Amino acid sequence: MNRTLTDFVLKGGRLIDPAGGRDGQFDVRVRNGKIEAIDANLETNGANDIDIKGHIVTPGLIDVHLHLMKGLGAFGVDPDIFGVGSAVTTVVDAGSAGHTLLDVFRNYVTDNAKTRVLNYINLSTLGGVSGPGYSILADPRLIDEAKIEQAVEANRDIIVGIKIMATGGALGAQGLKPLERARKLGDSLKLPLLVHIGESWTKDTAPVHVGDVLKYLRAGDIVTHMFTVHPGGLLDGNRKLWPQVRDAKASGVLMDVGHGLHNLNFDVARKVLDQGLHPDGVSTDGHRGNRAGPVYDLPTTMAKLMALGFSLNQVIEMATANAAKLLGRTSELGTLRIGASADISVLKIQDREWKAVDSQNGTIPAHQTITPVYAIRGEKIYEPLAVEPP
Numbered sequence: 001m002n003r004t005l006t007d008f009v010l011k012g013g014r015l016i017d018p019a020g021g022r023d024g025q026f027d028v029r030v031r032n033g034k035i036e037a038i039d040a041n042l043e044t045n046g047a048n049d050i051d052i053k054g055h056i057v058t059p060g061l062i063d064v065h066l067h068l069m070k071g072l073g074a075f076g077v078d079p080d081i082f083g084v085g086s087a088v089t090t091v092v093d094a095g096s097a098g099h100t101l102l103d104v105f106r107n108y109v110t111d112n113a114k115t116r117v118l119n120y121i122n123l124s125t126l127g128g129v130s131g132p133g134y135s136i137l138a139d140p141r142l143i144d145e146a147k148i149e150q151a152v153e154a155n156r157d158i159i160v161g162i163k164i165m166a167t168g169g170a171l172g173a174q175g176l177k178p179l180e181r182a183r184k185l186g187d188s189l190k191l192p193l194l195v196h197i198g199e200s201w202t203k204d205t206a207p208v209h210v211g212d213v214l215k216y217l218r219a220g221d222i223v224t225h226m227f228t229v230h231p232g233g234l235l236d237g238n239r240k241l242w243p244q245v246r247d248a249k250a251s252g253v254l255m256d257v258g259h260g261l262h263n264l265n266f267d268v269a270r271k272v273l274d275q276g277l278h279p280d281g282v283s284t285d286g287h288r289g290n291r292a293g294p295v296y297d298l299p300t301t302m303a304k305l306m307a308l309g310f311s312l313n314q315v316i317e318m319a320t321a322n323a324a325k326l327l328g329r330t331s332e333l334g335t336l337r338i339g340a341s342a343d344i345s346v347l348k349i350q351d352r353e354w355k356a357v358d359s360q361n362g363t364i365p366a367h368q369t370i371t372p373v374y375a376i377r378g379e380k381i382y383e384p385l386a387v388e389p390p
């Protein structure tokens with residue numbers, strides 16, 4: 001049951017806050033919605049105790065790629081399902097809305113959610129209206145820089161970048177021209193580009209080479225679906241990283257997981273990771289069609305990365321400090337600060353043998369699970385929504 005408490009202490013948990021330099025047993029006191037104290041053994045002094053012995057406390061988890069326009073197309077899911085219902089306090093929509101739908105997104109999704117909902121505005125006027133697999137950038141009239149600019153300027157508080165589907169299916173006869181236009185727009189609006197790679201929805205079009213896409217990206221831009229098995233991914237025919245991928249990463253282009261129905265493949269992930277390329281962000285690409293598997297939630301996606309060899313601290317860093325950097329929001333997100341509004345996740349880590357499943361039904365052995373316990377925003381304490389465990 002969700003609760004509202006004006007004064008409480010999270011007692012006995014292990015706090016892991018990579019950006020704040022903390023890993024150890026710390027209590028956290030929240031009063032009037034703000035973090036009042038973080039200390040090894042806080043006196044309760046009349047506050048409510050929430051006993052979280054054996055659990056992990058982290059800065060509010062951030063899921064940087066989902067589809068959150070509830071009811072829209074095949075994808076739109078209620079943000080609180082993957083958000084506070086999954087011990088995640090911030091979720092980011094990846095391109096459901098083009099400029100025409102941005103006000104609707106804001107009023108209907110962001111302003112009605114219990115979770116903080118941020119937004120990558122779609123370069124295409126159509127956004128996610130048509131569903132996946134359509135040529136949403138193939139007509140030059142479907143990009144309207146002036147209108148995008150107006151929408152962005154009116155909504156800077158929620159907009160974190162511009163989403164581009166860099167697939168043969170989406171770009172169609174326009175080829176790379178939309179990327180050129182996105183580059184100019186990103187520069188003039190000072191917003192990063194979030195670029196979908198991998199021909200996951202359209203099989204009959206020539207894929208776009210990732211090297212061609214990367215020519216248009218700069219430090220701070222983000223490539224999502226880094227572990228896709230579909231044409232247009234990070235590996236060449238010999239399963240080596242394309243040299244342009246190494247160069248892009250070295251120049252500061254960021255890489256995001258974007259699990260989704262199609263785009264987390266463990267074989268590809270192993271090959272990419274073995275060649276030294278690591279994710280900057282971990283995200284579910286959560287939508288209506290993958291909550292019941294293979295994605296489930298962000299904590300499960302983090303546990304899959306642990307099965308691939310990352311430590312608990314590393315995956316927490318990806319979902320907190322690194323995600324805040326990727327969104328350009330380090331002053332408000334990604335770490336616990338005294339005096340700031342409470343934005344906290346509580347997780348349960350268990351030693352258990354299970355099989356992690358990827359988007360192609362491939363499995364690898366996993367030894368630990370991560371499950372949601374609470375999402376805390378201000379005075380509100382949210383319990384997780386039911387999800388079938390993997």
Ligand SMILES: [Zn+2]
Nearest residue numbers: 065066094285
């Ligand atoms: Zn997506």
